[in-house]
Amino acid sequence: MEGTQELNPRYCLKVLALFRFINPDKEIRISGGREVNLRSLQPLGLYAANSIFVGDYLTTKCAESIADHQMLTDLGFEIDIIK
Numbered sequence: 881m882e883g884t885q886e887l888n889p890r891y892c893l894k895v896l897a898l899f900r901f902i903n904p905d906k907e908i909r910i911s912g913g914r915e916v917n918l919r920s921l922q923p924l925g926l927y928a929a930n931s932i933f934v935g936d937y938l939t940t941k942c943a944e945s946i947a948d949h950q951m952l953t954d955l956g957f958e959i960d961i962i963k
Contacts, residue, residue, distance in 0.1 A: 889921040896928035909933065923955050 899908055910918075910925050911933035918925050926932065934948045952959055 887917045889917065889919050892917045893921060893924055893928070896925055900928040907931070923951055926952075926955060926957065 896908065896910070908929040909931045910922075910929045914922055914925065914932065922932075932948065932952075934945050949959060
């Protein structure tokens with residue numbers, strides 16, 4: 881991975897939008913790396929994706945669940961917890 885270019889948040893949103901356009905009936909989820917790659921544009925990713933993973937991922941630590949829940953509430957989304 882040495883010398884690779886970091887992802888731009890706007891590019892990541894374009895990729896999400898493209899996947900939504902190509903696969904309108906599919907489930908698209910955002911998980912590990914969203915804090916790093918989307919940065920402050922994370923909320924916009926949910927307009928293209930169906931869901932995000934909240935809490936720690938398999939190999940990646942993430943933001944506190946409380947911050948994610950607040951972001952979702954601020955956007956007017958319902959939180960559906962799947963266990």
